[in-house]
Amino acid sequence: MEKLKINEIIVVEGKDDVSAVKKAVDAEILMTNGYSLDKRARDLIKAASLRKKLIILTDSDYAGEVIRKRVEKLVGSENVAHAFLSREVSTKDGDIGVENASPESITEALSKVRFTKKDKEDIFTQKDMLYNDLVGGNNSSNKRDFVGKLLGVGYCNAKQFLSRLNTFDITREEFNDALNKYENEVSNG
Template identity: 35%
Template sequence: MKKKINKVIVVEGRDDTANLKRFYEVNTYETNGSSINQTDLERLKILHEKQGIIVFTDPDFQGERIRKIIMSAIPTAQHAFIQRDEGVPKSKSKGHSLGVEHADFTALEAALNQVETSVSPDRNENGLTISDLMAYGLVMGSDSRKRREFLCTELRIGYANGKQLLKRLNMFGIGLEEVDQAMKKYGNVIQ
């Protein structure tokens, strides 16, 4: 018996849909790769109003590009993220693509169980600042990239560079307490 997902999941292509349908009873909306346009955004707005949408794009440049476009047009959309290593093809014959189509059930389940809702930055009363990121060594440090990778993996928000991280944390309403909890784990990992 497959688990039913009531919201529409926004994916990049039919292989992503096929993989999700192996494990879930789900409706998807395919953006057909990076070719998302105004018509797609209008349709997604309607789907979001009627059923809700979960953006579940690949953990690569194009997937992030699509996510940002949708996030800008539909700020209350929900988001699921797989880690880069969870989207790697299991066999060489599948090519070099990276994405939802290659994720196993465990990775998909973890991503869908950790769905985040973005909020407009002005609605987030616990807004983080660049000073907060500096205090945790997430920017302007010799190992900042490694720290960001760890934090983004812990919070399952997809990798973000220094500029993107502050915006993404605030958009998802992630406060200082959650960052602090995750970074305490980082301290244990590196010792």
């Protein structure tokens, strides 16, 4: 099977992540060298962002989220896109990481990449979260996880989920389709 060609530069945390992504796609890959994002890594990432857009693919944990935000702040949100792996596909023996994901899962995450929108009015509100049981319900966390996977925005708490819906320019149609798929899964599952 031929690997998917990615034109953007993929930013990951460590060398094992680089190896995992190289198994999945044909792309230029940079690493942050972990949580600290040292000067050398910052300089390389800045320089790379002048040549091409970046796709940030970090672990689905707190450190990964911090790195994601640091890289975006470093190069500007207009120069980055975000790809998310669920904890489900990136956890092995209790260890969460891109390096644990299969090539298929990595390819799927990269096919759902999301760019940050700028200067647009928010479509979604807290009312949408409440009305659709994405917050405050017994199963809200699982529902956000399922819908987040479908939309390619990853798993997060309710406040961050609402922010991602608006930040990554999710359409009302995409949102409703994901909710319908969740309801079909629950009723048939």
